[in-house]
Amino acid sequence: xxxKILIQKGDITKFDGDAIVNAANRSLLGGxxxxxxxxxxxxTLLLEECKTLNGCKTGEAKITKGYDLxxxxxxxxxxxxxxxxxxxxxxxxxxxxxxxxxxxENDIHTIAFPAISTGVxxxxxxxxxxxxxxMVIKWLEENKDYNMEVTFMCFNDEIYRLFMxxxxxxxxxxxxxxx
Ligand code: APR
Numbered sequence: 398x399x400x401k402i403l404i405q406k407g408d409i410t411k412f413d414g415d416a417i418v419n420a421a422n423r424s425l426l427g428g429x430x431x432x433x434x435x436x437x438x439x440x441t442l443l444l445e446e447c448k449t450l451n452g453c454k455t456g457e458a459k460i461t462k463g464y465d466l467x468x469x470x471x472x473x474x475x476x477x478x479x480x481x482x483x484x485x486x487x488x489x490x491x492x493x494x495x496x497x498x499x500x501x502e503n504d505i506h507t508i509a510f511p512a513i514s515t516g517v518x519x520x521x522x523x524x525x526x527x528x529x530x531x532m533v534i535k536w537l538e539e540n541k542d543y544n545m546e547v548t549f550m551c552f553n554d555e556i557y558r559l560f561m562x563x564x565x566x567x568x569x570x571x572x573x574x575x576x
Pocket of ligand 1: 407408409410420421422427428429430431432433434476511512513514515516517518519520550551552553556
């Protein structure tokens with residue numbers, strides 16, 4: 398199953414697959430972080446299309462064209478602002494699940510995710526990465542009939558190392574730590 402998951406270091410705006418996922422906010426009208434980078438790279442037509450979507454709820458996902466990006470589509474999802482409550486995990490899992498379901502509905506077969514909520518939204522990276530990784534594994538197992546390749550595009554070393562640890566089966570060690 399892991400062969401369908403790739404872990405790379407780099408800038409998601411350069412991903413040349415079918416779709417990239419944007420860690421947006423509920424307005425869908427742009428922002429900083431990866432949201433800002435995607436809007437800058439896609440051009441102003443992306444914002445014009447986003448304005449027609451009437452925002453997006455936390456945990457949900459909406460799709461637009463990619464415009465000047467390499468990728469054909471952008472799937473915008475809104476991660477939870479970290480609060481320490483149990484709902485954080487539920488919303489973060491929903492971001493990955495709903496983005497992948499929307500990708501399947503649009504015949505997307507190669508998709509790249511940033512580490513949603515681990516920047517401005519303050520989700521501790523060592524918690525967010527296993528949630529992301531496990532949800533993608535679960536989705537791929539539940540959608541064996543659909544050819545999907547998922548890339549985690551890591552913008553910094555810390556995130557990259559955390560995902561690489563997961564890919565090497567590191568979570569079993571983690572679970573040993575009572576998490
Ligand atoms: N490519 C890949 N990953 C990136 C890039 C990039 N070009 N730029 C930033 N990242 C990474 C960050 O290092 C972090 O690991 O994306 C992850 C998510 O960080 P943020 O972009 O800050 O997103 P998030 O924490 O979900 O906060 C969302 O920030 O930018 C605003 O409008 C956005 O209000 C929303 C909030």
